[in-house]
Amino acid sequence: MPVPTDEVERRVSQLATSLRGSGLRLTHQRLEVAREIAADESHPDVETIYRGVRKRVPTISLDTVYRTVAALVDLGLVGRVNENPGPTRYDANRERHHHYVCTRCGLIRDVYSDTLNGIEAPEQVSGLGTVESVRVHLRGVCKTCERKGNDSER
Ligand SMILES: [Zn+2]
Ligand SMILES: [Zn+2]
Structure with missing residues (x-):
């Protein structure tokens, strides 16, 4: 069950506005990482986000994904989820x-x-x-x- 398109767009524009407000440069790669988290209802881990973004931005590095996700968490735009053992998962649903x-x-x-x-x-x-x-x-x-x-x- 994917997140509805208008809800994804709403979340992405919210993330973009807050990223801009924080003084962080809003690059295409950062925006695509934000989009990937916003569109994925499964609460993905960083590797999963990376695999998803790479389909649209083949040149993105895992490191960029890590740093962007960390920035989004610091800004309070994305939540950390540790419900299970294993890698931390992320939640863009505020x-x-x-x-x-x-x-x-x-x-x-x-x-x-x-x-x-x-x-x-x-x-x-x-x-x-x-x-x-x-x-x-x-x-x-x-x-x-x-x-x-x-x-x-x-
Ligand atoms: Zn199951
Ligand atoms: Zn959630």
Whole structure:
């Protein structure tokens, strides 16, 4: 399920505006890295972003991708996701959302829910410190992995 084109364009223009505002030069390569993250709902890691951008910009280096992603994270435009062991994944969706995570294949999908948004931190947490956000991680086995599991049992 790809991110809808108008949503990708909205995210890319947001990223471009903020990059420009930060004083970072908005090169074609940086913009393509931003586009790749914005269009990929899978929460890609750097290698995956690199493979995607290379299809459009064959001359781009892995190093440029690393540095651009790091800059986008520093600017708060892209979030780091560490739901699973393995390389850090990146998230260009800045809307309030939660994550569904497959514990077998590492799939990460965005989940929108007013019910989950409404969850309040328990009283006991106030003893630990302030709470800025509450994010729910739903873990389980995705449909694809479930199907694979059933096939191998036969
Ligand atoms: Zn899975
Ligand atoms: Zn997400």
